[in-house]
Amino acid sequence: MNLTSLALLLVFQCLGEGAAQLLGLPIPGPVIGMLLLLIAFLSSPRLAELMEPTSWGILQHLSLLFVPAGVGVIAAAGQLRGELPAIVVALVASTVLAIAVGALVTQAAMKWLGKSAPPASDASRESH
Template sequence: MIFGLVQILLFQSLGELVSKFLLPSLPGPVIGLVLLVVWLVIRKGINAELATVADTFSQYLGLLFVPAAVGVVLFLPQLKANAFAIIAALVGSVILTIGSCAFVVRLLSKKASDE
């Protein structure tokens, strides 16, 4: 289990370094996660230690939503005052996300059918 935790921390550290020196606009943990996924794809599998750590972490993932829920309750008056703007931003971002995903899928499917 220690080796799996070391792997996760290593990739997060690499992501922080890449974020610090090469891509400052992206968060380090996100870059580290992408590097970990690329490494796992290259290795074509997940080792047992990393799987154990991931399973253990996923059991307690619900605890991460507690601070967000407290924040919603804390800022409920501001959320009510700006409800229309928040809903418009959420709906707009969902529409843009679905549209851009459909565009990318269409491009990739055309490229795959041409080959």
């Protein structure tokens, strides 16, 4: 991993946080930072190439980033009990919505790229 690449990731996150705060946007700062980083990658493919090894290194250890969130959920379990029905509904609804949006985006991308999905009848015959 390259220390410069890690620093650049943090700079873009800080830029996103700053933009969110200064402009009063309801979008999280890290999301804005990722969009800014994407723009930087599109304008300079060499930058994307330089950051690729560091990105893969981070992705290989991504599961470690979920440990603090899991600990926080366990620590707040008592407070969450009263909200359990709302949490379950939100989880189910967001999962269904994420699957539906993913399917629509995939379908649109396939149309845009000129690829077609196999007919449903062919797929169902292959599985039997």
